[in-house]
Amino acid sequence: MNVAELSPSVIKMMKPEDRKALGVLTLDQVRDKHEAKKERDLQNMCENYLRMQEIEYLHLSCRAREKIGWLDLIWADRYANGRMCAVELKTATGKVSEEQWKVIGKLIKNGARVAVIRSFEEFAEFVNKDA
Secondary structure, three states: OOHHHOOHHHHHHOOHHHHHHHOOOOHHHHHHHHHHHHHHHHHHHHHHHHHHOOOOEEEOOOOOOOOOOOOOEEEEOOOOOOOEEEEEEOOOOOOOOHHHHHHHHHHHHOOOEEEEEOOHHHHHHHHHOOO
């Protein structure tokens, strides 16, 4: 069987284990993989920026077993006497989970500066904003 000749609709109907055995992905899987790479790239740029600014931060990996819903980056704001800052990094089409919205609400209620960030420019502006 020539996998390149399979239509996306046929691939989508295949069992996941059959797709895996053939090494093919559905269009949704390809999009998800691309979105994850874009989010990782944004994460790397933001972490590098914080290091260049000599800002200590915490990044909980997606494999962390800490509290579900915690945001991607957390640090102390240098302009507001150490007030907590937290950001959730998403691509332009990335969705914030229900658990993340709950954490965002609780952090804001407790006085943290919080944002959902979708570009490096937004991130740099957030970091340098005198809140």
